[in-house]
Amino acid sequence: MSQENSKQADLSHDELLQQNRDLHQEVEAIHQQSVYLLGVYAETSRKLQIYSASIKAAVSSLLNHDIFWDGANQYEFLTTINASVSQVSDLTILLTLAFRAEAGSLTLNLEPQMLQEILSIAQVNALNKFPELALNVSYPTDGKMVLVDYEYFTKALLLLFEVIYAGRSSRDVRIAASEDAAVWLLDFSGINTQLMKTIEQMYNSKTKPASIDFLSTENILRLHIVCAVLHLQGISVKVMDRPDQLPIIRLCVPAMANLSGSV
Amino acid sequence: MTAIKVLLIGDEPNFLLTLRRNLVGRGYDVSIAFDDQEANLMTASIGPDLVVLNLDFTIIKADGLAICTQVRKLSLAPIIVLSTIGAEKVKIEALDMGADDYLVMPFAMDEFLARVRASQRRWGLMKTGRTDENHLILSKDLLIDTDARRVMLHGDSIKLTPREYDILVYLAKHAGKVISHRELLKAVWGNVYGEEREYLRVFISQLRHKIETDPLRPEFIITEPGVGYRFISELS
Numbered sequence: 001m002s003q004e005n006s007k008q009a010d011l012s013h014d015e016l017l018q019q020n021r022d023l024h025q026e027v028e029a030i031h032q033q034s035v036y037l038l039g040v041y042a043e044t045s046r047k048l049q050i051y052s053a054s055i056k057a058a059v060s061s062l063l064n065h066d067i068f069w070d071g072a073n074q075y076e077f078l079t080t081i082n083a084s085v086s087q088v089s090d091l092t093i094l095l096t097l098a099f100r101a102e103a104g105s106l107t108l109n110l111e112p113q114m115l116q117e118i119l120s121i122a123q124v125n126a127l128n129k130f131p132e133l134a135l136n137v138s139y140p141t142d143g144k145m146v147l148v149d150y151e152y153f154t155k156a157l158l159l160l161f162e163v164i165y166a167g168r169s170s171r172d173v174r175i176a177a178s179e180d181a182a183v184w185l186l187d188f189s190g191i192n193t194q195l196m197k198t199i200e201q202m203y204n205s206k207t208k209p210a211s212i213d214f215l216s217t218e219n220i221l222r223l224h225i226v227c228a229v230l231h232l233q234g235i236s237v238k239v240m241d242r243p244d245q246l247p248i249i250r251l252c253v254p255a256m257a258n259l260s261g262s263v
Numbered sequence: 264m265t266a267i268k269v270l271l272i273g274d275e276p277n278f279l280l281t282l283r284r285n286l287v288g289r290g291y292d293v294s295i296a297f298d299d300q301e302a303n304l305m306t307a308s309i310g311p312d313l314v315v316l317n318l319d320f321t322i323i324k325a326d327g328l329a330i331c332t333q334v335r336k337l338s339l340a341p342i343i344v345l346s347t348i349g350a351e352k353v354k355i356e357a358l359d360m361g362a363d364d365y366l367v368m369p370f371a372m373d374e375f376l377a378r379v380r381a382s383q384r385r386w387g388l389m390k391t392g393r394t395d396e397n398h399l400i401l402s403k404d405l406l407i408d409t410d411a412r413r414v415m416l417h418g419d420s421i422k423l424t425p426r427e428y429d430i431l432v433y434l435a436k437h438a439g440k441v442i443s444h445r446e447l448l449k450a451v452w453g454n455v456y457g458e459e460r461e462y463l464r465v466f467i468s469q470l471r472h473k474i475e476t477d478p479l480r481p482e483f484i485i486t487e488p489g490v491g492y493r494f495i496s497e498l499s
């Protein structure tokens with residue numbers, strides 16, 4: 001503490017003023033980030049109310065005795081309830097993960113895993129959820145293992161697919177995996193360039209991206225969770241937008257030096 | 264007898280379809296507009312007897328209040344607005360922009376249906392111009408013709424929304440008597456109301472701007488602080 005104080009005493013008046021300005025800017029940036037995130041949470045909560053309203057309306061309709069609902073109508077009410085419960089459930093899970101990420105309480109269990117297996121599972125899950133999405137995943141059959149949390153990495157990829165699905169620029173989304181020195185490279189193509197840049201910006205900075213209004217609240221939450229999970233696993237994100245080449249967004253997944261596997 | 268035409272406006276399909284199923288099951292003729300353009304077109308073409316507007320858009324980016332204003336320009340039919348909790352300012356603004364009633368989501372279906380029925384009773388009276396007593400109410404230069412549902416001030420006809428008209432007539436029919444907030448709410452909005460004093464503040468303010476020479480020093484509708492309102496009439 002006394003060393004800190006003597007360091008402060010050595011600073012000139014101008015340097016102290018500059019330090020003060022920098023600190024103010026940092027505080028302001030944190031405040032802005034906090035306001036922005038609270039706005040996202042409030043908007044999510046509003047959507048939860050609407051989906052709950054749909055459930056309450058349908059359930060109270062079935063409970064009303066002034067009218068007889070035939071089998072077809074009852075089925076339609078139940079279908080509505082089922083769809084709305086799924087919406088509430090999805091949003092609740094997103095909120096839980098986002099709050100945990102924000103509180104620093106997401107606990108990941110990093111273990112050696114085969115990337116090929118994770119990609120394969122994520123592809124199957126994505127195609128089950130979005131059957132019309134042409135998702136091509138290619139990878140070599142062998143290579144080094146990666147150190148990731150199997151469950152969270154698979155979940156993050158699925159969340160990423162959901163956002164990509166909403167903002168894809170073509171029907172075909174392609175993921176090409178390749179090994180390069182100490183990392184695995186996952187190159188995503190066929191995605192809207194604006195979305196790629198937003199993902200990169202969200203990954204690199206906690207402040208609100210310049211252009212994010214094109215994303216739904218759910219997708220903003222998804223990307224926050226994806227970025228937090230990638231950070232916790234040391235996976236970096238970079239957009240490669242070179243002339244005469246398809247723009248790609250690249251995830252660099254650290255590989256384990258001495259462990260390899262094959263499928 | 265032709266069915267009552269209801270126009271539902273919003274973009275949350277599950278919710279709107281549940282409302283439609285309920286209304287259709289009870290004999291209403293229901294149409295749905297999923298955005299502002301459809302809302303305008305359908306209001307103009309269908310001529311609804313009731314508009315139910317969900318102010319909270321979830322899929323598209325649309326301004327529910329702007330839609331409310333636009334629909335009010337195209338139709339005098341009652342507008343029931345629906346919104347989520349925490350939007351009190353929006354609630355007042357919606358009433359200010361011509362909405363007649365407000366329901367906070369989530370709500371039970373029987374409550375919604377009760378509001379629909381109440382709005383239709385008022386709308387039916389307005390369309391037919393039928394009243395059963397005191398067809399003329401006079402107060403200084405203000406004349407209320409309940410048979411014609413017309414209000415004249417200094418000999419000129421003035422335009423009131425259905426809700427403003429109901430409040431004015433109720434107060435005028437009980438001229439001289441202090442009418443509590445609760446009584447006025449129940450009389451005009453229906454029995455499920457009683458605590459929504461902010462509704463009254465908005466509508467009384469609007470009314471005063473239309474019928475009073477100086478709304479800040481009203482001569483017709485006097486505020487009884489903390490209690491309610493009193494209508495001052497030469498005849499009372």
